[in-house]
Amino acid sequence: MAVDRAIVRRAVGDAVPLYVPAIPFSLVIGLAISEAGVNPLAGWSTSWLIFGGAAQLTLITLVGAGTALAAAVMAALVVNARHLMYSAALAPTFQNQPAWFRWLGPYVLIDQVFALAMLEEKTDPVAFRTYYLSIGFTFWALWQSTTALGLALGPVVPDSWNLEFAVPILFLGLIVIGLDKSSKAAAALVGAGVTFLTAGLPNRSGLLVGALAGILAGTMIERFRP
Amino acid sequence: MSFVIAAVVVGIGTYLSRAIFILALANRRIPDSVLVMLQFVAPAVLAALVVAVLIDESGSAAIGIPELAAFAAGGATAYKTRNHIATLVVGMTVFWVVRALV
Numbered sequence: 001m002a003v004d005r006a007i008v009r010r011a012v013g014d015a016v017p018l019y020v021p022a023i024p025f026s027l028v029i030g031l032a033i034s035e036a037g038v039n040p041l042a043g044w045s046t047s048w049l050i051f052g053g054a055a056q057l058t059l060i061t062l063v064g065a066g067t068a069l070a071a072a073v074m075a076a077l078v079v080n081a082r083h084l085m086y087s088a089a090l091a092p093t094f095q096n097q098p099a100w101f102r103w104l105g106p107y108v109l110i111d112q113v114f115a116l117a118m119l120e121e122k123t124d125p126v127a128f129r130t131y132y133l134s135i136g137f138t139f140w141a142l143w144q145s146t147t148a149l150g151l152a153l154g155p156v157v158p159d160s161w162n163l164e165f166a167v168p169i170l171f172l173g174l175i176v177i178g179l180d181k182s183s184k185a186a187a188a189l190v191g192a193g194v195t196f197l198t199a200g201l202p203n204r205s206g207l208l209v210g211a212l213a214g215i216l217a218g219t220m221i222e223r224f225r226p
Numbered sequence: 227m228s229f230v231i232a233a234v235v236v237g238i239g240t241y242l243s244r245a246i247f248i249l250a251l252a253n254r255r256i257p258d259s260v261l262v263m264l265q266f267v268a269p270a271v272l273a274a275l276v277v278a279v280l281i282d283e284s285g286s287a288a289i290g291i292p293e294l295a296a297f298a299a300g301g302a303t304a305y306k307t308r309n310h311i312a313t314l315v316v317g318m319t320v321f322w323v324v325r326a327l328v
Contacts, residue, residue, distance in 0.1 A: 020311075021309065021310045021311060022310075023311075024310060024311050024314045025310065028314075038229045039229065042228075042229050042230045042233065043229070045230065045233060046233045046236075046237075049233045049234055049236070049237035050233060050236050050237045050240050051237075051240070052240050054268075054272070055236055055240055058271075058275060059232060059233065059236055061275075061279050062275075062278065062279075063229060063232070065278070065279060067278075069229070069231075069232045072232065073232050073235050073236055073239075075271065075274075075275070076236045076239075076240075077236060077239040077240070077243075078267060078271050079267070079268070079271050079272075079275075080236075080239065080240045080243055081243060081264060081267045082264060082267055082268055083240065083243040083244040084243050084246070084247070084256065084264060085256070085261065085264055085265075086244065087243065087244050087245060087246055087247035087248050088247040088251075088255065088256045090247075090248060091247040091248050091251070094248045102245075102248050102249055103245070103249065105248065106241060106244035106245035106248050106249070107241060107244070107245075109244040109245075161322070162321070162325075163318075165293065165296065165318070165321055166314060166317075166318055167279055168275075168276045168279050168280060168297075169296060169297070169300045169313065169314055169317035169318060169321075170310070170313075170314060171272045171273075171275050171276045171279075172272075172276055172297060172300055172301055172304065172313070172317070173300060173301075173303075173304040173310050173313035173314065173317075174268070174272050174310075175268075175269050175272045175273055175276075175304075176301050176304035176305050176313075177304050177308050177309075177310070177313075178268055178269060179269065183266070184265070184266060184269045185269070187266040187269045187270040187273075188269040188270060188272070188273035189273065190270070191269065191270035191271065191272075191273035191274040192273040192274060192276060192277045194274075195273075195274040195277040195278055195281075196277050196281070199277075199281045206278070207274050207275065207277075207278040208274075210270075210273075210274035210277065210278075211267075211270050211271040211274040212270075213270075214266065214269065214270025214271070214273060214274060215263055215266045215267055215270045215271075217266075217270075218263075218265070218266030218269070218270060219262055219263050219266060222262050222266075223262070
C-alpha cells in the first residue's frame, strides 16, 4: 500500500507548531530526572514507556521528593485518567480500522494527537490512519529527542538556579490554562488545600487524599449548581 | 520496587487508559456521571501536585517570598497569555529576581 505523502506532509506541518509549547515541558522533565537522582537512562525511559508529560513529571518529581513508589505510581495514573475520555471519543472512528492500528494507535494518543485526530474523523479510514500515525510519531520522535536534550542539560545547569522550581510553575500554568469554569477552579483550590492539610500523612499519601477531595468538590459543585 | 518497574506500571496503566474504549468497549459509553468527574481530575491532581512538591519531608511548606511572587506572576501570565513558555519564563525570572532582592 502506497503511503499518501501529501497527507504525511500535512500531518507533520500540523504537528510541529503544536509541539512548540511542549518543548519547555520536555526540557523540565529532563532536568527533573537529574534533580530526582534517578538513573538517567531509567528516567528517560519514561518518555517511551509512558509517553505522557504530566504523568512522567509526576512520577519523577514525587520519587525524587522521597514519596513511596506505590503512591507516586497511583498519582501518575490518576493524572493520566483523562485519557479515558479521548479513548471513548475516538473509539467509533477506530472501529473500521484494522486490529494492528487499534493496538498501536492508543500508544501515541496524547492531548495534541487527540485534538488533531478529532478534526479528521470524517476522512476515509486509510487517510485517517496515515494522518494519525504521522502526527503521533512526529510528536513521539520530538518528545524522545527533547527530553533527552533536557537530560543532557541537567548536569550543566548550576544547582543555584533552582530550576526544579520550574516544575510547580509548569503545573500551575497547566491548571490555569485549563480553567474554563469556576467548578474547575474550586477543584484545584480544594485539591491544593486538602493536600496541604494532610501533608503529615505517611508516604505523602496526602497528595491522593487532596486530589480525590478536589475531584469530589468539583463534581459536587457541577451537580448541585442551580 | 525499582523506579523502572514503577515506570513500566505507569506506562501500562497509561496505555490502557488510552486503549480501553478503542480496543474493548467501543460500543459502551462512559456514564455521564463519570465524565463529569473526569474533567476535574486534571485541575485537582495538578493543584495537589503543586503543593506536594513544595512540602518537605517533615510536612512543612518549603516556600518563601520568591516562590509566592513567582506563583503570582506565573499564574497571571498563564491566565493572560494561555502560553506555557511565557508562563515558565515569567515565573522563573520573577523567582530569580525576587530571590536576589530579598
